[in-house]
Amino acid sequence: MPELPEVETIARGVDKRLRGDSIVQAWFTRLPQPFKTPAARQAKGLAGRTVLAVHRVGKHIVFELGSAGSAPDARGVDGTRRTQESTAVDAQWIVHLGMTGRLLLTTPESTAAPHTHARLALASGRELRFVDPRRFGRLEFRDLARSAGFGAPGQEPLTIGKHEFVSLFRTHRLCIKAALLNQALLAGVGNIYADESLFQAGIRPRRRANRLTRSELERLRLALWQVLSEAIRLGGSSVSDYVDADGARGFFQLEHCVYQRTGEPCRRCQTPIRRIVVAGRGTHYCPKCQR
DNA sequence: CATTTCACCTGGTGGC
DNA sequence: TGCCACCAGGTGAAAT
Numbered sequence: 001m002p003e004l005p006e007v008e009t010i011a012r013g014v015d016k017r018l019r020g021d022s023i024v025q026a027w028f029t030r031l032p033q034p035f036k037t038p039a040a041r042q043a044k045g046l047a048g049r050t051v052l053a054v055h056r057v058g059k060h061i062v063f064e065l066g067s068a069g070s071a072p073d074a075r076g077v078d079g080t081r082r083t084q085e086s087t088a089v090d091a092q093w094i095v096h097l098g099m100t101g102r103l104l105l106t107t108p109e110s111t112a113a114p115h116t117h118a119r120l121a122l123a124s125g126r127e128l129r130f131v132d133p134r135r136f137g138r139l140e141f142r143d144l145a146r147s148a149g150f151g152a153p154g155q156e157p158l159t160i161g162k163h164e165f166v167s168l169f170r171t172h173r174l175c176i177k178a179a180l181l182n183q184a185l186l187a188g189v190g191n192i193y194a195d196e197s198l199f200q201a202g203i204r205p206r207r208r209a210n211r212l213t214r215s216e217l218e219r220l221r222l223a224l225w226q227v228l229s230e231a232i233r234l235g236g237s238s239v240s241d242y243v244d245a246d247g248a249r250g251f252f253q254l255e256h257c258v259y260q261r262t263g264e265p266c267r268r269c270q271t272p273i274r275r276i277v278v279a280g281r282g283t284h285y286c287p288k289c290q291r
Numbered sequence: 292c293a294t295t296t297c298a299c300c301t302g303g304t305g306g307c
Numbered sequence: 308t309g310c311c312a313c314c315a316g317g318t319g320a321a322a323t
Contacts, residue, residue: 001316059317099316100301115301134300136317174294183318191316280296281316 002097003059004157004188005231010103011061014128015054017105022050022123023065028139029117036094036140045091045141046120052089058152058187061103063093091143094150098136104129154187157224165221169209176212176220177205178279189224192259193231195284197223199258204290205276205283258284 002010026046028039035042049065056062066088095103104113108127112119118130118139130139142150155164168185169176179185180194189197198205200223203216212220257267262275266286276283 003317096317098300098318132300133302134316136300138318172293178294181317279294282314 001099001190001192002101003190003193004056005193005228005235007059007061007097007188008056008232009235010097011054011056014061014063014103014105018051018063018122018128019053020051021126023047024121024123026121027119036138037142042093042118042139042141045143046093049091056188057150058154058156058183059096059190060150060152061095061097062150063095064089065091065093067091090145091141092150094138094140094142095130096138096140098132098134098138100134101130101132101137104131152187153184154182155185157186157189157221158228160186160221162218162221166214166217169212169217172209174209175205175278176203176207176209177281177283179209181279181281186224188228191281191283192256193224193227195259196257197227199284199286199290200227202290205278205285258286260284 023046026043028035028043030039037045046065049067051063052066053064054061055064067090095101097103106127106129107125108121110127112129113131115133115135116129116131117135117137120128122128130137140150142148155168160168169179172179172185174182177194177198180189180197181191195205197220201216201219203212203220255267258273260282261273262284263272265271266273266289269286269288271286271288273284274287276285
């Protein structure tokens with residue numbers, strides 16, 4: 001289940017491998033589910049465009065695209081200098097992996113995995129494929145001449161400041177766990193890292209967001225930063241033929257403290273980890289460490 | 292308007 | 308061994 005650290009890892013991998021390459025042609029399945037933009041429009045928009053950069057916004061992977069002939073910025077590898085590139089960017093391809101989405105980089109000859117919904121033939125001779133069995137993923141194409149660039153509604157948990165973080169939750173009565181999962185508030189936090197950061201901060205998932213003290217919220221902000229940063233660090237391992245997707249490598253070996261450890265002893269105090277349902281999702285916490 | 296619930300999907304699991 | 312109910316969860320629409 002790709003959340004912020006996984007999507008960050010994948011986006012970095014795609015950027016490293018695809019930057020400067022061009023899309024010769026694109027095919028899409030007829031299924032309506034994975035497409036926010038009609039498949040035909042995506043195929044037409046992608047064809048002939050160059051990949052200038054790829055980066056993460058919330059849980060989305062954003063491909064910055066230029067029209068044929070526009071030279072990619074060959075100087076920076078880190079993608080931080082966006083102003084130079086942005087002049088050439090005239091379209092975006094936005095990929096959301098949902099629960100089971102994967103991006104695979106293969107040769108055109110290799111047989112397509114089941115549930116392959118999109119195939120992008122690249123000028124380099126490779127092929128980028130979008131595979132998603134459960135079809136919770138979403139694909140969108142934006143022509144920047146006609147619509148605004150993609151922006152997540154929520155704030156980035158890795159860069160949000162102390163004061164902003166406090167004011168985010170002050171006005172919300174819902175459970176803090178549900179608030180963390182709300183992408184309109186914070187972009188990128190999913191079930192795993194919500195549970196893990198609440199444990200790290202010593203806060204029970206059912207606490208009302210607007211009842212948390214200033215210092216508790218600051219503990220939570222720092223816990224989120226710690227957990228997400230560490231997960232990104234562990235997910236940084238590279239992969240040979242596919243762009244890291246489902247947690248089989250790196251981050252999945254992250255030592256979870258509570259997530260899916262129901263009944264197992266807390267790593268800190270040995271109390272059995274408890275499982276409840278909050279906002280319709282499995283929620284794990286230590287009844288002693290979290291108050 | 293804020294909050295909660297549910298449908299969308301398929302593969303894996305555990306019970307019988 | 309096979310079958311089936313059930314669970315997993317990100318998101319957005321529908322309900323409360």
